[in-house]
Amino acid sequence: MSIPPLPLDTTLQGRSVLITGANVGLGFSAALLALQLGASPLYITCRSAEKGNKARDDLLADPVVRKKNPRAIVKVYELEMSKWDGVTSFAEKFLDDRHKAGEGLDIAILNAAMFSIAYEVAPTGNEMLLQVTYLSTALLSLLLLPLLEKSTTSEHTARLTFITSGMHMNTSLKHCPPDDVNYLASLNDKKTFGASDRYGLTKLLVILFLRHLCEKVGTDKVIINNACPGLIQTKLERNLPWVIAPFVQLMKFTAGNSVEKGATCYIAAVASVGPESHGQWYQRMKLTPYSEVVTGTESKKLQQRIWDETVKQLQTVCPGVGTAI
Numbered sequence: 001m002s003i004p005p006l007p008l009d010t011t012l013q014g015r016s017v018l019i020t021g022a023n024v025g026l027g028f029s030a031a032l033l034a035l036q037l038g039a040s041p042l043y044i045t046c047r048s049a050e051k052g053n054k055a056r057d058d059l060l061a062d063p064v065v066r067k068k069n070p071r072a073i074v075k076v077y078e079l080e081m082s083k084w085d086g087v088t089s090f091a092e093k094f095l096d097d098r099h100k101a102g103e104g105l106d107i108a109i110l111n112a113a114m115f116s117i118a119y120e121v122a123p124t125g126n127e128m129l130l131q132v133t134y135l136s137t138a139l140l141s142l143l144l145l146p147l148l149e150k151s152t153t154s155e156h157t158a159r160l161t162f163i164t165s166g167m168h169m170n171t172s173l174k175h176c177p178p179d180d181v182n183y184l185a186s187l188n189d190k191k192t193f194g195a196s197d198r199y200g201l202t203k204l205l206v207i208l209f210l211r212h213l214c215e216k217v218g219t220d221k222v223i224i225n226n227a228c229p230g231l232i233q234t235k236l237e238r239n240l241p242w243v244i245a246p247f248v249q250l251m252k253f254t255a256g257n258s259v260e261k262g263a264t265c266y267i268a269a270v271a272s273v274g275p276e277s278h279g280q281w282y283q284r285m286k287l288t289p290y291s292e293v294v295t296g297t298e299s300k301k302l303q304q305r306i307w308d309e310t311v312k313q314l315q316t317v318c319p320g321v322g323t324a325i
Helices: 026-037 047-062 063-068 082-101 128-151 198-216 245-255 261-271 301-318
Strands: 017-019 042-046 074-078 107-110 156-161 222-228 281-283
Touching: 026 042, 026 047, 026 063, 026 261, 042 047, 047 063, 047 074, 047 156, 074 082, 074 222, 082 128, 107 128, 128 156, 128 198, 128 222, 128 301, 156 198, 156 261, 198 222, 198 281, 222 261, 261 281
Parallel strands: 017 042, 017 107, 042 074, 107 156, 156 222, 222 281
Antiparallel strands: none
């Protein structure tokens, strides 16, 4: 399914934008498009400064950027999502830099994630996809939220966009888990790891988390939504076994959209929709219904359950995080 073009009047002129995981793929393409639409300063993150610096140079060398946004500023930050201190050290430096410079943050796009069908344990002790794609993303959003709230003005409401996936539609989580089970902790057990399930499940957790966050944060403070570009011609399959990767790649190049098209979905979520998008999911720029588990009869209970377990774990790393919302 094709992705429509952005409205002709789409602009990010003068907006400060943070995009995580922006040295390659969709993150890089979204960063490039943001610059082409006038964003500055642009903050990009990646796991190594060397890769980030190369991405910055490539972004600023783009002919369209040089013509339309010649004074653009791009700053690089290291962010390691597999470690708690990778997230907290980034947030501490990023927030401190904004404070010292007297700067705000208009837009945050949380794109960094990983895809794998192999069970692996992160340095935190959590299963790797659970840590990187969900827990670290949740922590980062809470650490950035106060800055975003302070950056809202009468002219522009700050934006927080999570990148999710249509794979949340069909996962092993169908109902609220029993009260005597710590659901998030149970996902660290190798026996609960499903190779075809875990990526979509972590994206579902992101959605449940952000939906509850939206109940605590009004649209007058920060507009929070999530976007999915659908099947895109990226290198996400690089972590797949060699016998599977070619088939995934073939499917992407026959049915998927280009990364440039996919990047427009990121920008649309922060520039083309407004307060009506709060808590909503946009797939290929179109407002799309969630899966039944997100909006069904148990959804409120499940959202609260995931929120409580998440915040409890995050507070072992950052005491008090999430309590002042």
